[in-house]
Amino acid sequence: MSAARSVRTAASAAVGGSNRGRDGAREIPDATIARLPVYHRVLGQLAESGVTTVSSEELAAACGVSSAKLRKDLSHLGSYGTRGVGYDVRFLAYQISRELGLSQPWGVVIVGAGNLGHALVAYRGFASRGFAVVGLLDSHPDVVGRTLGSADSPIVVRPMHELEAVVADGGAHIGVIATPADAAQDVCDRLVAAGVRSILNFAPAVLSVPEGVEVRKVDLAVELQILAFHEQRRNDEPPESAEREIPSFVPESLGEAINA
Amino acid sequence: MSAARSVRTAASAAVGGSNRGRDGAREIPDATIARLPVYHRVLGQLAESGVTTVSSEELAAACGVSSAKLRKDLSHLGSYGTRGVGYDVRFLAYQISRELGLSQPWGVVIVGAGNLGHALVAYRGFASRGFAVVGLLDSHPDVVGRTLGSADSPIVVRPMHELEAVVADGGAHIGVIATPADAAQDVCDRLVAAGVRSILNFAPAVLSVPEGVEVRKVDLAVELQILAFHEQRRNDEPPESAEREIPSFVPESLGEAINA
């Protein structure tokens, strides 16, 4: 309602500040945090394939990063590797999941049951990472009342006015906005008023939230435009074929393990 | 096919390198490029509302960034503002669109016609930014042949084996992967073989591509895990309420203009 809230966007503001080592020891850089989920997923795939140990070189290649970056990232969590050997796949996966807070379940409320909302509800890998959809809301009378999701965990679309109740009853921690852009700020305000402090916004709109609330955004149009920019650049300047590139590659063994 | 391709991910690698001023003048930082689409969208909204001029302070607030950052970003494009006055909304929007390559149309091929694929096809703001869906493919017999999209620009789901033909005939520049993770690398390889050098990947998988191909990824699970991390942090350490925050806000006038 009032203007007494600040505008915050994805990368711009984390909770209070990033990593000016405040009190204790570990202040993990944002850039590292953003990569941990990928490391975690790949480690899970390796574990499933029976791989028990990986070197930073191998894991880095499988994750699409440099080994130096991977080691530096992991060093922020602690010393979980063994020199001369590498990392124990399961142990490292566990440490990362703990750091990310995946060991406890997080309730997610999804607002907007259009195509995107459907896609989100259908997303496997939700539950597997400790996220549970505790509510799905939409304002359109035609979809309210419908049941989505798998047979074993059905989700009924609730009317918008139940948002506050759904958040409270479900103990939701994270709100996902999958509405048209013009509804996004209202939905955001209501989520925040209901106590949600972490929001993932798919609507192409800049959201204003009070301090202490984190918003991350996923914007298709933005991604396409970034690609278009580079595409244009490539076409503009065809000169110079000099190469500078880290010719990393996925080792046979791991490649197969992951595609298995 | 072979292992002679490097692994690249979203932020990791641009086309050749970022902004080591090679030849001419303008090397725009990646971080700036990533924000230009937002500036562009907001400027468009302002223009529609009849606003003709904005100061960096106002525009920055509406975009959720600091004014210093906005000015620095814009300075990479040229000197398009007027000291003591601000920026001409339409002129600046045009300059940004030109820089992003939005003045020419880009063909987009979407692979995967599940819920996400549907959502992407339905996405308005696709066409408005110069992107045109020139093809939609899926491997599932049940969806192949169906017609999606609006009445005035219908899109028929084509079978996967037509991928190469669709890319060639439609002159597609950008490929969007909206398939399950286990199909992503195959689809990616075929897109690249067909000549696509810009890929947007929604599948939770690390893609390997040859040099010269750019991949950007959008990963729901990653975003949720980042939010979960911060959420956990907030709960772990309730101490210290000292504030450090840029108390920016959206001015009445602009706020209304944008929500109009």
Place this chain on the structure above:
DNA sequence: CCGTGTGAAATATTTCACAGCC
């Protein structure tokens, strides 16, 4: 040996603060 963990150097990005121009 081999591969991790890490200081130190190199880059990239953000913020400051103010000169310059309308």
Place this chain on the structure above:
DNA sequence: GGCTGTGAAATATTTCACACGG
């Protein structure tokens, strides 16, 4: 007087390269 454009300082992130431990 007000606001842009921008060097210079402060931060953040990545890369290097090597000491150290199993």
